[in-house]
Amino acid sequence: MQVSLERMENVLRPHCRLLNASEVLDFDASLVSLGVDSIEVVQLIIAIEDEFAVQIPPRLLTAETFATANTVLAAVGSLVSVSEDSAQEARS
Amino acid sequence: MKSWGHLEEVAGRLSAISRSQFQSVFEKFEWPESLPSDCYWMSPELTSCYDTPVWDRLSEPEQIRLTQAESVNFFSLNVHLIRGLIGEVSDRIYTTRYPGLSDFFHDFIREENEHMWFFATFCQSYGGKVYPTRGFDGAAPAAHESVRDLMVFGRILIAEELCDVYNARMANDERLPLVAQRINAVHHEEESRHIAFGRQLMTALHDEAREQADPSELEAAGRYLARYISVCLRSFYNPSAYVDAALPEPLSIRGEVLRHPSRAAFHQSVMERTLKFFDRIGLPGRESIAW
Known part of the structure; x- marks a missing residue:
C-alpha cells in the first residue's frame, strides 16, 4: 500500500x-x-486510519x-511502511 | 440582562447544596483489589458495537471483554473532558466578565477535580491505564466574547450531558460491579447540578450573543457545536479498546459499526435531551450534525 499525494488529498x-x-x-x-481545526482533526484522524488501515499512535x-x-x-507514510514491514515479517 | 441575574441566583443555590452535601471523595468508594473478569463492567446496550452485526458475531466472552475495555474508555473520556473543563473555568474565575460566579466556580472545580480522581482511579486500577485522548486541544474560533464563550461552554455542556445519559443508565445496573455502579451514580447525582448551571449559563450567553454579536457568528457557533457533537459521539469508538478486548481487525470493526444505521439512531437518542434544549434557546446548527 502506498501513500500517494492523490490518495492523501482525497482524504x-x-x-x-x-x-x-x-x-x-x-x-x-x-x-x-484551510479549516482543519481541533474538532475537524478528530474526524480527519478517523478518515486517515480508515483509508490507510493504520492506527495513528498517541505520540503522533x-x-x-x-x-x-x-x-x-x-x-x-512512516506508519504505512512500518505496517507493511510487520506484515511481511509475519508472512516470512 | 435578566438571564445573567438569574444565573447568579442559580449558582448560589447550587453552591449551597454542594457544600451542605460535602463528603470527602476518598471516603465515597470501596475499591476492591480487582474486578471479576466474567461480568459486564459497562451496560452492553451502551457499548459501541451493540445492535450491529459485529456484536452478534462476538462470542459471550468477547462481549464481556468489550464492556470491560469500553468502561475504561468511557471513564478515560471523562478524565480528558474534566481536565479541559477545569482549565476553562479556572481561566474565568475572578475575572471581570464573571464577577458573581467565582464562589460557584470554586465548588465546581473542587467537584470536578474529585470526579477526575475517581474516574482515573478506576481506569488505572482495573484497566491499567487512562486511554490517551484521540485529538488535541485547540482554542475555540475567534469571535465576539459572548459567542466564543457560547462555543466553549456549549462544548462542555454537550459532553457533560452525553456522559450523564450513560451514567444515569448504569447507576443502577446490577450486572455491573458495585464500584462501577457507584461511580456512575455519584457522577450522575453531582453532575446534575453542573448541567443545571451549564444550561443557565448557555441561556445567558445566547441572550447576550443575540444582542451583541453578528448573527452570522451565532450561526457559525451552532455549526461548530454540531461538529463537536459528531466528534464526541465518535470518541466512544476507540480501536485501542477493541485491541484490549482482543477483538480482531479493530479498525475494520470501527468502520463497520459506524456505518451501521442502528448506531446513528442510538446517537440521536442519547443527544435528544441536549438538542431539545438547544432548540428551546434557539441555537441553530442541528442540521449540520453528522450522525
Missing part, C-alpha cells in the same frame, strides 16, 4: 472546510488556515503532525 479535502472545490490543495499550507497526535498536508503525509 484531506472533505476536512478542509475553507478550501473551495476548484482550489488546488497546497501541501505546504497550514491545515488550520500532535499539532506538529497535523500542521500541513505534507507533515500528515510524512507521518502516515
Whole structure:
C-alpha cells in the first residue's frame, strides 16, 4: 500500500472546510488556515486510519503532525511502511 | 440582562447544596483489589458495537471483554473532558466578565477535580491505564466574547450531558460491579447540578450573543457545536479498546459499526435531551450534525 499525494488529498479535502472545490490543495499550507481545526482533526484522524488501515499512535497526535498536508503525509507514510514491514515479517 | 441575574441566583443555590452535601471523595468508594473478569463492567446496550452485526458475531466472552475495555474508555473520556473543563473555568474565575460566579466556580472545580480522581482511579486500577485522548486541544474560533464563550461552554455542556445519559443508565445496573455502579451514580447525582448551571449559563450567553454579536457568528457557533457533537459521539469508538478486548481487525470493526444505521439512531437518542434544549434557546446548527 502506498501513500500517494492523490490518495492523501482525497482524504484531506472533505476536512478542509475553507478550501473551495476548484482550489488546488497546497501541501505546504497550514491545515488550520484551510479549516482543519481541533474538532475537524478528530474526524480527519478517523478518515486517515480508515483509508490507510493504520492506527495513528498517541505520540503522533500532535499539532506538529497535523500542521500541513505534507507533515500528515510524512507521518502516515512512516506508519504505512512500518505496517507493511510487520506484515511481511509475519508472512516470512 | 435578566438571564445573567438569574444565573447568579442559580449558582448560589447550587453552591449551597454542594457544600451542605460535602463528603470527602476518598471516603465515597470501596475499591476492591480487582474486578471479576466474567461480568459486564459497562451496560452492553451502551457499548459501541451493540445492535450491529459485529456484536452478534462476538462470542459471550468477547462481549464481556468489550464492556470491560469500553468502561475504561468511557471513564478515560471523562478524565480528558474534566481536565479541559477545569482549565476553562479556572481561566474565568475572578475575572471581570464573571464577577458573581467565582464562589460557584470554586465548588465546581473542587467537584470536578474529585470526579477526575475517581474516574482515573478506576481506569488505572482495573484497566491499567487512562486511554490517551484521540485529538488535541485547540482554542475555540475567534469571535465576539459572548459567542466564543457560547462555543466553549456549549462544548462542555454537550459532553457533560452525553456522559450523564450513560451514567444515569448504569447507576443502577446490577450486572455491573458495585464500584462501577457507584461511580456512575455519584457522577450522575453531582453532575446534575453542573448541567443545571451549564444550561443557565448557555441561556445567558445566547441572550447576550443575540444582542451583541453578528448573527452570522451565532450561526457559525451552532455549526461548530454540531461538529463537536459528531466528534464526541465518535470518541466512544476507540480501536485501542477493541485491541484490549482482543477483538480482531479493530479498525475494520470501527468502520463497520459506524456505518451501521442502528448506531446513528442510538446517537440521536442519547443527544435528544441536549438538542431539545438547544432548540428551546434557539441555537441553530442541528442540521449540520453528522450522525
